[in-house]
Amino acid sequence: xxxxxxxxxxxxxxxxxxxxxxxxxxxxxxxxxxxxxxxxxxxxxxxxxxxxxxxxxxxxxxxxxxxxxxxxxxxxxxxxxxxxxxxxxxxxxxxxxxxxxxxxxxxxxxxxxxxxxxxxxxxxxxxxxxxxxxxxxxxxxxxxxxxxxxxxxxxxxxxxxxxxxxxxxxxxxxxxxxxxxxxxxxxxxxxxxxxxxxxxxxxxxxxxxxxxxxxxxxxxxxxxxxxxxxxxxxxxxxxxxxxxxxxxxxxxxxxxxx
Amino acid sequence: xxxxxxxxxxxxxxxxxxxxxxxxxxxxxxxxxxxxxxxxxxxxxxxxxxxxxxxxxxxxxxxxxxxxxxxxxxxxxxxxxxxxxxxxxxxxxxxxxxxxxxxxxxxxxxxxxxxxxxxxxxxxxxxxxxxxxxxxxxxxxxxxxxxxxxxxxxxxxxxxxxxxxxxxxxxxxxxxxxxxxxxxxxxxxxxxxxxxxxxxxxxxxxxxxxxxxxxxxxxxxxxxxxxxxxxxxxxxxxxxxxxxxxxxxxxxxxxxxxxxxxxxxxxxxxxxxxxxxxxxxxxxxxxxxxx
Numbered sequence: 001x002x003x004x005x006x007x008x009x010x011x012x013x014x015x016x017x018x019x020x021x022x023x024x025x026x027x028x029x030x031x032x033x034x035x036x037x038x039x040x041x042x043x044x045x046x047x048x049x050x051x052x053x054x055x056x057x058x059x060x061x062x063x064x065x066x067x068x069x070x071x072x073x074x075x076x077x078x079x080x081x082x083x084x085x086x087x088x089x090x091x092x093x094x095x096x097x098x099x100x101x102x103x104x105x106x107x108x109x110x111x112x113x114x115x116x117x118x119x120x121x122x123x124x125x126x127x128x129x130x131x132x133x134x135x136x137x138x139x140x141x142x143x144x145x146x147x148x149x150x151x152x153x154x155x156x157x158x159x160x161x162x163x164x165x166x167x168x169x170x171x172x173x174x175x176x177x178x179x180x181x182x183x184x185x186x187x188x189x190x191x192x193x194x195x196x197x198x199x200x201x202x203x204x205x206x207x208x209x210x211x212x213x214x215x216x217x218x219x220x221x222x223x224x225x226x227x228x229x230x231x232x233x234x235x236x237x238x239x240x241x242x243x244x245x246x247x248x249x250x251x252x253x254x255x256x257x258x
Numbered sequence: 259x260x261x262x263x264x265x266x267x268x269x270x271x272x273x274x275x276x277x278x279x280x281x282x283x284x285x286x287x288x289x290x291x292x293x294x295x296x297x298x299x300x301x302x303x304x305x306x307x308x309x310x311x312x313x314x315x316x317x318x319x320x321x322x323x324x325x326x327x328x329x330x331x332x333x334x335x336x337x338x339x340x341x342x343x344x345x346x347x348x349x350x351x352x353x354x355x356x357x358x359x360x361x362x363x364x365x366x367x368x369x370x371x372x373x374x375x376x377x378x379x380x381x382x383x384x385x386x387x388x389x390x391x392x393x394x395x396x397x398x399x400x401x402x403x404x405x406x407x408x409x410x411x412x413x414x415x416x417x418x419x420x421x422x423x424x425x426x427x428x429x430x431x432x433x434x435x436x437x438x439x440x441x442x443x444x445x446x447x448x449x450x451x452x453x454x455x456x457x458x459x460x461x462x463x464x465x466x467x468x469x470x471x472x473x474x475x476x477x478x479x480x481x482x483x484x485x486x487x488x489x490x491x492x493x494x495x496x497x498x499x500x501x502x503x504x505x506x507x508x509x510x511x512x513x514x515x516x517x518x519x520x521x522x523x524x525x526x527x528x529x530x531x532x533x534x535x536x537x538x539x540x541x542x543x544x545x546x547x548x549x
Contacts (some may be wrong), residue, residue, distance in 0.1 A: 050350075080401075080405065081405045084405060084407065103392075103413070104418050105412075106392075106413055107417060107420050107421075108414045109416070109420055110416045110417050113416055114410070114413050115409070116408060117409040117410075117412040117413060117416065118407065118409025118410070119409070120409075122412065122484075122485055122486050123485060123486045123487055124416065124419055124485040124487050124488050125487050125540075127416065128420075145420075146420045146421065182542065231380070
């Protein structure tokens, strides 16, 4: 991990009209670090993620991002063209429902290759080789490259979505409940894969989840949200093993023990 | 002049024509950009060339000579009706000869004869948005055009190669105009794409149902999209035209009987007739056919 953060968030607040989405969120994210945002439904974690990933405009506050050329830019002050370029090259977004992040009617290979073509790659053979390489890395058989994601299982779709996002070598990936809706064995495999890719590529990631086990496995640090506010933040193991806030204690003690 | 042409020249009222001309001017100024315009109801169904007819009506003057082609032919229902329509409402001269025409309204083809400066080619366009089938949201495609995000267009070509081993798109083949806007050249076969490149004629595109006009001014670069290792290529035909023996032209297959008999003939009927009049003949051409 480097000394300088990748993302600096200061007092980020999002209101939907008079209704609060999330309030006064501040944190720093370092290269190679995985931050989990946990909390119950309606606690504002998805709002926070969508705001951080520039899908939503904040009501106030700023998010400074260290660009590839080492300049600090407020992501909300970028022009739309710059922001869209950033989101499809240096960032990734893994949706809970793979259908939101994939093009369901084009082949797996084209799904992976789309970002490459978007940044100007015009060599079919090279694009296909890269796609094959990435399918292999997310454990999708090479002979499925020309199949549409419709014919894939939920776990495969999610892995394909991850490959599609990582192909341009992003430095920051946002994940919204990446394991939601998958059965436990597939979840475990996916988590294993994500953990391996994150450490291999030195990615930073912000993962939203309501599943504390996911947070425990993936993240270095976590933030607990309730009613739009971050009520507790710290190293994942510290928060889970020694929760300070009553709400966090409740959350941790509600994990089902088998 | 007859009563209809006298009442108002070329069917549309003058204010409407001004509105459409403004859209055309803007389209010419920004090659390949789709300019919205307030499309009118025309006395024909959508899909029969309402956009092209409105463009033609707006640019037509009393001295113009009109040619209308449908799939390359001058004698199909659509072409005959539109020609008759303008003969009635504008009393302009009509022709089937490409060289004589000042305005050529077309569906699907660009004439084989090279167009010259001063001629205007008007296309009837069903779907002006090349990104439509990849990105159904119009708000999003407009943004993609504005920000020049055309990666998606190559996703389509990628899919073609992945499925068929080559770029299987044969018509409405996407082009990049003057290095900026990606444009749908309307459902012309890709055989005609190279003819658009640096053409001396002005090319106007009207999409009536979709309320869009776009244009390619003369001498403008029109480059078909492709991959470095799968370059753009046009259709090749094994045999020449059966009637006039022309090679290097676009051919239609004509079924002759129910025992598999067929022949390939020029899709551009005027081109074929001119060649036969000049005495050229293909394997199935006869003296009578030429007369």
